[in-house]
Each structure stands twice: as C-alpha cells, then as structure tokens.
Amino acid sequence: MQKFPMTARGLQRLEDELRKLKSEERPSVIRAIAEARSHGDLSENAEYDAARDRQSFVEGRIGELEEILSAVEVIDPSSLSGDHVQFGAQVKLVDEETDKEATYQIVGVYEADIKSGLLSVSAPLARSLIGKRKGDTVSVPAPGGDRTYEILNISFG
Numbered sequence: 001m002q003k004f005p006m007t008a009r010g011l012q013r014l015e016d017e018l019r020k021l022k023s024e025e026r027p028s029v030i031r032a033i034a035e036a037r038s039h040g041d042l043s044e045n046a047e048y049d050a051a052r053d054r055q056s057f058v059e060g061r062i063g064e065l066e067e068i069l070s071a072v073e074v075i076d077p078s079s080l081s082g083d084h085v086q087f088g089a090q091v092k093l094v095d096e097e098t099d100k101e102a103t104y105q106i107v108g109v110y111e112a113d114i115k116s117g118l119l120s121v122s123a124p125l126a127r128s129l130i131g132k133r134k135g136d137t138v139s140v141p142a143p144g145g146d147r148t149y150e151i152l153n154i155s156f157g
Helices: 008-036 045-071 122-127
Strands: 004-006 073-074 090-096 100-106 118-120 136-138 147-155
Touching: 008 045, 008 073, 008 118, 045 073, 100 122, 118 122, 122 136
Parallel strands: 004 073, 100 118
Antiparallel strands: 090 100, 090 147, 136 147
C-alpha cells in the first residue's frame, strides 16, 4: 500500500474534515432526504434529487478521506535537519527574473495550499527543489516559459 507523507497539521485538518462530514453533513443530508420524501412524488422532486446528489458527494468524500488517512505517514518537520531541501522544509526563494521573494513549506499532496505557502511535494517547483542547497538555482517549466529561482534559505520546524 502506498504511504502518503504528511505533516501533523495536515493530518489534523483531514481528521477534522472527516469528523465534520460524519457528525454534521451526513445527518443533515439524511434529514434533507427525509423532508424531500415527505413532499410526495420523487420522480419530479428537485429537492430530493439535490439531497441525493449531496449525499453521494458526502459519502464519496468520507470514503476518500478514510482511505487517505489509513495510509498517512506523519513526518514532523521539526525533527528534520540538514542543508538540503527535503519534505517538510521551509524554503525561501527569489525569482531571478522579478526579484520577488516567496517562502514555501514542502508538504504532502493532500495538505497543499499554495495561497498559504504550502507546496505539494509533487508540484514541479517542489520536485526541482528536492535535494538542492542554499545558493543553488533551479529552473522550473511554467506556462509562460521556464522560471529560475535561487534558494535563499532552508529551515525546518
């Protein structure tokens, strides 16, 4: 079985989502289906169809989360160290074309959120950074042409 690396924060977020789906969303959908059924003819009942669609989504997401959580391997970035980029590292970069700086933490696929600076380990930028050191330059394919970044700093924790 494939293991999914993840930080403790990412694991907590997925567990919270699963708990909410099971304790709030699932009962809410069941109530909505019961209410829609009480309105009579189900063949032309839009409320019933919408509730069933929502139920399908909720049950599918519960199954997906349970599968992911059963294969999570929690990695604590604060226990890592070194001078090269690896899973869990916070990497400060500068775009060599625009001089814009950005900091990303390399995290698991299921906890990535680029707006929060959480970069998926499978993203092209993360893949090009893995194994590199402070001062190294990486080139990353992008829609508008390759982008070049210099690693300014690497930290853990």
